[in-house]
Amino acid sequence: MLISADGDPAETHPPSAVWHVATKELIAVAVWSQKRPGLGEDAEPTFVHHGPNRQGVLGVYDGLGGAGSRHAGHAKDGRHITHAFVASRLAHLTVQSWFAARVSSDRSEPAPLSVRLTEVLTKARSSTRNKVVGTLRRDFPTTLAAIEYRVDRKNVAVTALWAGDSRCYLLTPDQGLQQLSRDDSDVQDVLELLIADQPMTNVVSANGDFAIHEHGLARVSLPCVLVCATDGFFGYVAAPALFEHVLLSELDRARDASGWSRSLAARVCSYTSDDASLVMVALGFASFHRLRQSFTRRLRDLESDHAEVIAPIGDRSVFVAARRRSWELYRSQYLQYLDRSTYPTDAVTAPRRPAAAGEHGNGRPNGKETGC
Numbered sequence: 082m083l084i085s086a087d088g089d090p091a092e093t094h095p096p097s098a099v100w101h102v103a104t105k106e107l108i109a110v111a112v113w114s115q116k117r118p119g120l121g122e123d124a125e126p127t128f129v130h131h132g133p134n135r136q137g138v139l140g141v142y143d144g145l146g147g148a149g150s151r152h153a154g155h156a157k158d159g160r161h162i163t164h165a166f167v168a169s170r171l172a173h174l175t176v177q178s179w180f181a182a183r184v185s186s187d188r189s190e191p192a193p194l195s196v197r198l199t200e201v202l203t204k205a206r207s208s209t210r211n212k213v214v215g216t217l218r219r220d221f222p223t224t225l226a227a228i229e230y231r232v233d234r235k236n237v238a239v240t241a242l243w244a245g246d247s248r249c250y251l252l253t254p255d256q257g258l259q260q261l262s263r264d265d266s267d268v269q270d271v272l273e274l275l276i277a278d279q280p281m282t283n284v285v286s287a288n289g290d291f292a293i294h295e296h297g298l299a300r301v302s303l304p305c306v307l308v309c310a311t312d313g314f315f316g317y318v319a320a321p322a323l324f325e326h327v328l329l330s331e332l333d334r335a336r337d338a339s340g341w342s343r344s345l346a347a348r349v350c351s352y353t354s355d356d357a358s359l360v361m362v363a364l365g366f367a368s369f370h371r372l373r374q375s376f377t378r379r380l381r382d383l384e385s386d387h388a389e390v391i392a393p394i395g396d397r398s399v400f401v402a403a404r405r406r407s408w409e410l411y412r413s414q415y416l417q418y419l420d421r422s423t424y425p426t427d428a429v430t431a432p433r434r435p436a437a438a439g440e441h442g443n444g445r446p447n448g449k450e451t452g453c
Contacts, residue, residue: 096114096115096116096118096350097112097113097114097115097346097350098112098113098114098125098346099111099112099113099339099342099343099345099346100126100128100342101337101338101339101341101342102128102338103337103338103369106130106132106135106232106364107130107137107362107363107364108338108362108363108366108369108372109128109130109139109338109360109361109362109363110338110341110342110345110360110361111125111126111128111342111358111359111360111361112126112314112342112345112346112349112357112358112359112360113125113126113357113358113359114313114346114349114350114353114356114357114358115356116354116355116356121166121356122143122144122145122163122165122166122169122356123141123142123143123144123169123311123313123356123357123358124141124142124144124169124170124172124173124223124358125173125358126139126140126141126173126309126358126359126360127139127140127141127142127173127176127177127227127360128360128362129177129180129181130362131184134184134231135231135232135233136184136229136230136231136232137229137230137362138176138177138180138227138228138229138230139227139228139307139309139360139361139362140173140176140225140226140227140228140242140309140360141224141225141226141227141247141309141310141311141358141359141360142168142169142170142172142173142176142223142224142225142226142247142311142358143169143223143224143245143246143247143311143312143313143356143358144163144164144165144166144167144168144169144222144223145165145168145222145223145224145245145281145284164220164221164222165221165222165223167205167221168202168205168221168222168223168285168286168287169223171201171202171205171221171223172198172202172223172225172285174201175194175197175198175201176194176225176227178197179191179194179197180229183229193293194242194293195291195292195293198225198285198293199287199289202220202221202285202286202287203287203289205221205287206220206221206287220286220287220288221286221287222284222285222286223245223284223285223286224243224244224245224246224247224281224284224285224311225242225243225244225245225247225285225293226241226242226243226245226247226248226249226262226309226310226311227241227242227243227249227309228240228241228242228249228261228307228309229242230307230362230364232303232364232365235302235303236300236301236302236303237301237303237305237307237364237365238297238298238299238300238301239251239261239297239298239301239307240295240296240297240298241261241262241294241295241296241297242293242294242295243262243265243293243294244265244283244284244285244291244292244293244294245264245265245281245283245284245285246264246265246266246274246279246281246312247262247309247310247311247312248260248261248262248264248309248310248312248315249261249262249296249307249308249309250307250308250309250310251298251301251305251306251307251308251418252305252306252307252308252325252328252361253302253304253305253306254304254375254376254378254379255379256414256417257325257379257383257414257415258308258324258325258328258415259414259415259416259417259418260415260416260418260419261296261298261418261419262294262296263294263296263419264279264281265281265282265283265284265294266279266280266281266282267279267280267282271321271408271412271415271416272320272321272404272405272408274316275316275318275320275321278316296418298418303364303365304363304364304365304366304372304375305363305364305365306361306362306363306364306372307361307362307364308328308359308360308361309359309360309361310324310357310358310359310360311355311356311357311358311359312355313349313353313355313356313357313358314327314349314353314357314358314359316353316355317352317353317354317355318352319391319392319400319404320387320391320404320407320408320411321407321408321411321412321415322383322386322387322388322407322408322410322411322415323387323388323391325383326380326383326384326387326388327345327348327349328345328361329376329379329380329383330380330384330388331344331345331348332372332373332376332380333373333376333377333380335369335373336369337369338369341369345359386407386410386411387407387410387411390403390406390407391403391404391407
């Protein structure tokens with residue numbers, strides 16, 4: 082099934098929207114917010130689950146406002162839209178169609194995702210683009226972070242796919258949040274990336290010279306939560322551990338999936354300075370109550386070791402030292418898949434080049450609700 086959302090006719094361009102679904106097999110929530118209503122560069126998150134195969138995909142997309150700031154045309158209502166705006170939406174649609182082809186029983190193995198993205202974005206490319214500007218900026222640039230999964234009786238096979246600095250995560254009651262993707266940046270330290278935005282060395286674009294990285298985990302024990310997020314969610318917290326604290330503290334306050342999605346939307350609107358999108362699917366939990374209960378101890382550890390230590394600090398030097406201690410305590414479990422992983426060969430459409438100037442980091446489940 083494709084879990085879709087109905088729009089709200091009362092508000093044409095809401096500042097935020099949420100989706101949520103709960104079945105016997107899964108619980109999914111998605112959040113999307115934009116700083117400039119109608120012009121947000123994050124596309125709405127993807128969540129598609131194919132019931133017969135117990136297979137699904139979730140994903141997020143962040144159009145690059147610097148590299149993709151050029152005019153791409155006008156929407157039907159007259160809005161001026163940019164390459165970044167168009168790129169993230171086309172990536173969203175391409176991932177959904179690529180996944181649909183993969184689970185279709187009457188089709189052969191589809192082209193790799195990188196090839197499909199290049200085909201779609203190249204068709205959108207203007208034949209009259211400025212050749213000089215084109216050497217400095219990419220056509221239709223966007224990040225992408227997606228997780229494809231297949232559930233069996235006690236485990237789930239997971240493949241993280243990404244380009245850019247949007248991220249894929251695994252969240253478990255025992256180990257907490259674990260990053261599966263590696264940012265496409267020359268700087269790899271997660272704390273340094275949080276402190277200072279870095280140029281990206283690889284993003285999806287119509288230029289075609291990008292890679293879709295893959296990181297596969299053949300057997301992840303159930304229950305677990307899969308998470309994809311753009312930097313508007315994780316890039317504006319005070320310390321790396323506090324993104325997980327945002328997810329679990331809002332889970333603890335919620336009574337159901339609808340409440341979790343709504344509280345996450347309100348929370349991210351309160352602290353981010355960017356467009357933000359997030360999608361999560363919880364697998365193997367018997368109910369929302371069991372999901373919430375499973376993470377109670379983990380949340381208490383986050384509060385005592387990180388949130389309650391950092392929140393009251395007013396002095397800058399004391400805060401910096403506390404943030405460093407928090408990261409040193411948190412990093413071992415958080416980075417366990419990155420520190421020990423050997424990634425498979427990347428699917429590359431053409432040789433990559435360094436990021437151009439301005440390339441910085443700065444579907445849809447039932448029950449859509451709008452507004453911050």
